[in-house]
Amino acid sequence: MKRRIKKVAVIGSGIMGSGIACHFANIGVEVLLLDIVPRELSAAEEKQGITLEDTSVRNRIVNEALQSSLKSNPSPIYHKDFAKRIETGNLDDDISKVKDADWIIEVVVERLDIKKQVFENLEKHRTPGTLISSNTSGIPIKFMNEGRSDDFKKHFCGTHFFNPPRYLKLLEIIPGPDTSDEVLEFLNGYGEKFLGKTTVVAKDTPAFIGNRIGIFSIMSLFHMVKDMDMTIEEVDKLTGPVIGRPKSATFRTVDVVGLDTLVHVANGLYDNVPDDERHELFKLPDFIDHMMEKKWLGSKSGQGFYKKVKHDDGTSEIKSLDLDSLEYRDKKSAKFDSLEKTKTVDVVADRFPILIEGKDKAGEFYRKNFAALFAYVQNRIPEITDALYKIDDAMKAGFGWQHGPFQIWDAIGLEKGIQLMKDEGFEIADWVQILSEAKENSFYHVKSGKTYFYDIDKKSHEKIPGQDAFIILDNIRESHEVFSNKDLVAEDLGDGILNIEFRSKMNSIGGDVLNGINAAMDIAEKEYDGVVISNTGDNFSVGANIGMIFMFAVEQEYEELNGAIKYFQDTMMRMRYSSIPTVAAPHQMALGGGCELSMHADKVVAHAETYIGLVEFGVGVIPGGGGSKEMTRRAALTFQKDDVELNRLRENFLTIGMAKVAKSAHEAYDLNILERGKDIVVVSRDRQLAVAKEQAKLMAQNGYTQPVKTNDIKVLGRQALGAFLVGTDQMKAGKYISEHDQKIANKLAYVMSGGDLSEANYVSEQYLLDLEREAFLSLCGEKKTLERLQHMIKKGKPLRN
DSSP states (O other): OOOOOOEEEEEOOSHHHHHHHHHHHHTTOEEEEEEOOOSSOOHHHHHHTOOTTSHHHHTHHHHHHHHHHHHSSSOSSSSGGGGGGEEEEETTTSGGGGGGOSEEEEOOOSOHHHHHHHHHHHHTTOOTTOEEEEOOSSSOHHHHTTTOOHHHHHTEEEEEEOSSTTTOOEEEEEEOTTOOHHHHHHHHHHHHHTTOOEEEEOOSSTTTTHHHHHHHHHHHHHHHHHHTTOOHHHHHHHTSGGGTOOTTTTHHHHHHHOHHHHHHHHHHHHHHOTTOTTGGGGSOOHHHHHHHHHTOOBGGGTBSSEEEEEOTTSOEEEEEEOTTTOOEEEOOOOOOHHHHTTTTOOSGGGTHHHHTTOSSHHHHHHHHHHHHHHHHHHTTTTTTOSOHHHHHHHHHHHHOOSSOHHHHHHHHOHHHHHHHHHHTTOOOOHHHHHHHTSSSOSSEEEETTEEEEEETTTTEEEEOTTGGGOOOHHHHTTTTEEEEETTEEEEEEETTEEEEEEOSGGGOBOHHHHHHHHHHHHHHHHHOSEEEEOOOSSSSBOOBOHHHHHHHHHTTOHHHHHHHHHHHHHHHHHHHTOSSOEEEOOOEEEETHHHHHHHHSSEEEEESSEEEEOOGGGGTOOOTTTHHHHHHHHHHHTOOTTSOHHHHHHHHHHHHHTTOBOSSHHHHHHTTSSOTTTOEEESOHHHHHHHHHHHHHHHHHTTOOOOOOOOOEEEOTHHHHHHHHHHHHHHHHTTSSOHHHHHHHHHHHHHHTTSSOSSOEEEOHHHHHHHHHHHHHHHHTOHHHHHHHHHHHHHTOOSOO
């Protein structure tokens, strides 16, 4: 019988418990969130004269914890309304309700005795066959289910979510000695498909996979920074985006996570892995002991490796901790010749061979760092996992690394990695030596669009399981290329569907991207059944190429700028009125032109973590690629009887005028950027392209017909224009907006009103596009707009507010 998850019970409402509850609510699951009953009244409750028996008191802990989580930034919930899916209660009055849960997740304090008490109580009410798991970060699973029934043990395992559960993709599944294969198989698939996680089945070893390797990596750097006499700024510079790691790099990440959290895991590893060959590395260096004594724990305590100092004049600056004096000092810049050599190398994997050849301190750092990492991960197989790809998956999904250790090793070259290890005095594992002598001496290779990994037991490369549900563009780009230019590639996805992939810097939309879209559409309309616009960049698209706009504007080449904007508009309209279906698959940032492109596709398959909006006001213009027109059209389309038409238009006017960006794809429905009943949201980023392809196929199979261009968009003329102008006057008078902001808003008002028409009228899309383009061009001649454009170009910022 198929197992379904309709209701989840989460036991423990702390940061992790509430976060997990919210993420299940995100995907539409009903959640029961329980915590303990308070032992005494709060001061506020005493003033109210209520007792410990009052329901509000008995549920105070769980309710306050959940509300605190919902108010946190970034939010754990896709949409505020989704919180209604969470029912709260307490473990005394409501524990019997777990009988209706399909999955019970324990998230209480990390103490074995308390967890065992909770499990004993839960078993009295749990329905046999119900999944039950512990969100532990390191307590052995085998100890938790002692004394439990056979049915409990069979359905019990560890499910280690990483914090925050909405944003970090890693979900480690740790079987106990009696966990059934059916349970493991189900959770592995459910985590990936429904929760959008990278699921990794780990062995029941201390800290499992992610924290075992992640904490080793951080502790290795802690010791290395002293040995090499480096500053924390230097380490953060070398361990950030340049090697595909988060901007917070090492020390800023520790500040965010909390030094106490890291120390807790590191101490646990030191105590529980006595036979680890790098056991002493988990011993805390002196400067960490000092920081713990001073309670310099990072963001939660106001200071850690970095400290924000506020001055009397209201300004502030960030100070850095000197690891020798253990005093805060001014930040120091960190520059290395080795990094300069990688500035023109866009593909992170191509930087590794360059970095390890550096003759400066950076080169030495990378050689030592990678040698230590390679030596450590080679020895964790089969201790923590039997498959090397699981280590890479865990580090990418749990720690935000773009490449896992074995992928970095492959990028450097197997033999070069071995040499680095030998130079640092590390021994080479037998299995690595065997691989070195093999014909295919790499950890991974790609065949027929699928990734294969080196299986140590079989001594051969085997296909990584679970790929059949995905389309991996990196694996098919070269072999399936249909068209390409400098900034765009079109790939054949099979089944009559063509993918259009941006490859420009930050996936900005410039001349080559627009040329590529039109060329790919020419091919698709002749030879394919449908088109998907998707890519593997960090962001779908940060918008138009503002450098190009600035160049035309500053040279006052308005005829050329007019042609460029019209070409953008025409390309968007081609997406809408193609003879074949077009599906956009945005993810992460889809701003400005990226948003406009999505809005002109026949359908959007958005990843849940899509931050989408029309943000052109931030650089002093209005949306010029069809966005202003489209929000006007959508206001007219969504008008319902007994509504006030102007109110509907005003909502869309404010969406543009306030440069609103949806903080999830679900919020984009509220902004009228995604359309209910047409556009869909998927939680799994890995499945997004496959889902988009299926949607394009389905539309084609159902008899897609090229739409007829519309000429019946209702605009309100002076009725709307007058109201908008009065509003901007009041905002300017109240000093809420500047004179330039008012000018931009008035231009937008003119476009969205349909111009200075004496009465409401029906117009075409092209009519509105012409008004939009005229307004855009006039604003590009403004001095303030040019200053904003120049500022953003200098800062290297995308087109956003």
